[in-house]
Amino acid sequence: MAQFAVYLNTNESSRKMYPYLLDVQSPLLDSLDTRIVIPLAQKALFRNREIKYLTPSLTIKGVAYLVLTPQMAAIHKKNLGDFVQDCSHARQDILASIDFLITGF
Numbered sequence: 001m002a003q004f005a006v007y008l009n010t011n012e013s014s015r016k017m018y019p020y021l022l023d024v025q026s027p028l029l030d031s032l033d034t035r036i037v038i039p040l041a042q043k044a045l046f047r048n049r050e051i052k053y054l055t056p057s058l059t060i061k062g063v064a065y066l067v068l069t070p071q072m073a074a075i076h077k078k079n080l081g082d083f084v085q086d087c088s089h090a091r092q093d094i095l096a097s098i099d100f101l102i103t104g105f
Helices: 088-103
Strands: 004-007 020-023 034-042 057-060 063-067 073-076 081-088
Touching: 004 034, 020 081, 063 088
Parallel strands: none
Antiparallel strands: 004 020, 004 081, 020 034, 034 063, 034 073, 057 063
16 A cells, blocks of 8 residues: 555545545555554635644645544554545655644644
8 A cells, every 4th residue: 555645535424524534654564454544624624724734735636635634543444445646745744744743843
């Protein structure tokens, strides 16, 4: 599995709010049954509630989404839906948001 890949959210109870999941786990750990993911939600739903450095923005199919780093979680990899797109171009911002969540810097 590719780090920084975006997948469809297959969870019926959360996919309306969070249609996509961003896989942030290292591919060195592909043998694990779980993946660390961050949900993505439409930026338009979070007007003026973005947190600089913590919730970077990604564009998926022409729509802006926030990376909701504070909601990062582990899920079973069988619960990842179809691959949508690669976001490795935003690697630095994504890793910075995780670092900010953990260290505050």
